[in-house]
Amino acid sequence: MALFVYNSLTRRKEEFVPLEPGRVLMYVCGPTVYDYTHIGHAKLYVSMDVVLRYLRYLGYKVRYVQNITDVGHLTDDADAGEDKIEKRAAQERVEPMELAETYTREYFWAMDALNVTRPDISPRASGHVIEQIEMVKALLAKGHAYEANGSVYFDVTSYPAYGKLSGRKVEEQEAGARVEVLPEKRHPADFALWKRAEPGHILRWPSPWGEGYPGWHVECAAMAQKYLGKTFDIHGGGLENIFPHNECEVAQSEAAHGVPFARYWLHAHQEPLRPIRTGGYTFLHPHQPLSGHH
Numbered sequence: 001m002a003l004f005v006y007n008s009l010t011r012r013k014e015e016f017v018p019l020e021p022g023r024v025l026m027y028v029c030g031p032t033v034y035d036y037t038h039i040g041h042a043k044l045y046v047s048m049d050v051v052l053r054y055l056r057y058l059g060y061k062v063r064y065v066q067n068i069t070d071v072g073h074l075t076d077d078a079d080a081g082e083d084k085i086e087k088r089a090a091q092e093r094v095e096p097m098e099l100a101e102t103y104t105r106e107y108f109w110a111m112d113a114l115n116v117t118r119p120d121i122s123p124r125a126s127g128h129v130i131e132q133i134e135m136v137k138a139l140l141a142k143g144h145a146y147e148a149n150g151s152v153y154f155d156v157t158s159y160p161a162y163g164k165l166s167g168r169k170v171e172e173q174e175a176g177a178r179v180e181v182l183p184e185k186r187h188p189a190d191f192a193l194w195k196r197a198e199p200g201h202i203l204r205w206p207s208p209w210g211e212g213y214p215g216w217h218v219e220c221a222a223m224a225q226k227y228l229g230k231t232f233d234i235h236g237g238g239l240e241n242i243f244p245h246n247e248c249e250v251a252q253s254e255a256a257h258g259v260p261f262a263r264y265w266l267h268a269h270q271e272p273l274r275p276i277r278t279g280g281y282t283f284l285h286p287h288q289p290l291s292g293h294h
């Protein structure tokens with residue numbers, strides 16, 4: 001019996017046919033581990049778990065990769081703002097990696113409690129900086145990126161397909177920019193592949209462009225390629241990740257490699273069906289056991 005999925009990339013329901021018969025390569029954007037897992041995360045990962053379990057039930061051998069973002073996810077989407085991990089670590093007066101480890105454990109605790117299957121590989125972004133630098137170098141070499149002031153940005157004008165996943169046009173962003181654009185960017189829609197570390201920034205690595213840290217989008221693109229290849233079957237994530245995060249992943253990967261990135265994009269609503277707006281998200285906390293937790 002054929003399996004049909006709704007593919008965000010083509011915006012239609014399509015028959016799912018993996019690249020290699022009997023085998024499925026699947027990546028899902030994992031959590032940024034700066035706080036407790038909330039019910040929105042749970043909604044997303046339970047949804048993806050249903051997909052994973054169903055594929056395995058059908059007999060596919062699935063390799064399921066889901067990253068842990070422990071560096072480079074900034075508090076705003078325009079490449080300004082603070083690193084979420086560093087900001088919270090300063091508030092809690094712990095090392096950034098101590099904070100990341102704490103909330104990585106909390107995340108797995110919550111997922112285990114919900115009986116969500118653990119990924120086959122849970123790569124940490126901080127453990128794959130070498131691969132991310134290699135990808136940035138490839139983009140520079142192909143003319144899809146430029147260095148400015150110790151940071152490296154993706155040049156959206158060099159990649160005409162930018163916007164194909166989300167359906168957003170580059171021009172829309174010029175008009176609708178929510179925040180002031182960094183003067184070192186050539187185009188308001190350009191996004192950071194590598195950021196120069198300011199003095200006092202703890203999470204930093206040496207690179208050809210000086211000490212800095214990777215952009216959030218390049219992390220997922222580099223880790224997906226490392227474990228699943230340049231082209232793989234399924235990329236999943238939350239609906240609110242389509243833009244800019246997933247869009248930027250597609251652009252970087254396809255511009256760097258010249259082949260398609262993920263073939264099927266599955267996006268799940270992270271909001272519960274009845275949106276909780278009054279009190280914000282409900283957090284899944286180990287000291288308040290979930291019903292049915294064993």
Ligand SMILES: [Zn+2]
Nearest residue numbers: 029030220245
């Ligand atoms: Zn991601």
